[in-house]
Amino acid sequence: MLSRIRAYFLKRSLDKPTIEKLERLENIFEVKITNPQLYLKALRHRSTLIEKNLDESESYEQLEFIGDAVLDLIISELIYEHFPKRNEGFMTKLRSKLVKEETLAKLALDLDLSSLIEVGNRVKSQGIQLKKSILCDIFEALVGALYFDKGLAETRLFVRRVYTTYIDLQQMSSMQDNFKSMLLEYTQAKRYSVPEYQVVDEDGPDHDKTFHIEVLVNSQVCGTGKGKNKKRAEQAAAMQALKYFKMNV
Numbered sequence: 001m002l003s004r005i006r007a008y009f010l011k012r013s014l015d016k017p018t019i020e021k022l023e024r025l026e027n028i029f030e031v032k033i034t035n036p037q038l039y040l041k042a043l044r045h046r047s048t049l050i051e052k053n054l055d056e057s058e059s060y061e062q063l064e065f066i067g068d069a070v071l072d073l074i075i076s077e078l079i080y081e082h083f084p085k086r087n088e089g090f091m092t093k094l095r096s097k098l099v100k101e102e103t104l105a106k107l108a109l110d111l112d113l114s115s116l117i118e119v120g121n122r123v124k125s126q127g128i129q130l131k132k133s134i135l136c137d138i139f140e141a142l143v144g145a146l147y148f149d150k151g152l153a154e155t156r157l158f159v160r161r162v163y164t165t166y167i168d169l170q171q172m173s174s175m176q177d178n179f180k181s182m183l184l185e186y187t188q189a190k191r192y193s194v195p196e197y198q199v200v201d202e203d204g205p206d207h208d209k210t211f212h213i214e215v216l217v218n219s220q221v222c223g224t225g226k227g228k229n230k231k232r233a234e235q236a237a238a239m240q241a242l243k244y245f246k247m248n249v
Helices: 002-012 016-029 036-042 046-052 061-082 088-099 101-110 121-126 132-150 152-166 169-174 179-189 230-248
Strands: 196-203 210-217 220-227
Touching (some): 016 036, 016 132, 036 132, 061 088, 061 152, 101 152, 132 152, 179 230, 196 230
Antiparallel strands (some): 196 210
16 A cells, blocks of 8 residues: 555656656556656666766666566466477577567567657667667566566566467467578588688677677678677578578579
């Protein structure tokens, strides 16, 4: 009861656009928000910190860290229940697909979270609210906020509802998207050299780097890719290499 009263008076101290933002989140989560500041933090990009004279811990990044761990647990449970007879290797690969950047960014767009993200005035025109990496981070941060505010049970209900609504688990489980493994199998079958991946460039600040990677087969560049970490960039390069070989066989 006390927490509801506290939340009521806290909400009254907020401006109308912020209250409307919180009400949209309540509709998305299907819960009454108890700690509004958690969710506002989860939606706050670090570009706002200097403008508002906020500490660096006041962006979504801490909550993203928590949400990532909570999401792994809930998705692991979901996979175990839907595929009880499959082995650990299958479950691990499927979990990777279900929590990867592209999947979480898609869910964020399905829920229209991009319109709720708070960014600094100097970057508003850059469209960073629609970047896959940002959408992915925001989704994880909101999962973290929900976990701290309402607990694991409510968070589990939300995550399960979203995944069963917007994701076809059976279809996802059969999708082939480990392009590095596929490229390795292809080169072995053709008796080519083992693919070599090398970083050719890095750009962006330390907290938001983009890696550019080339993949070489038989000492020739056959694919390039970029990503927010080396693994994603390597997968993108391997995918391009597979397309290259398909077109040039």
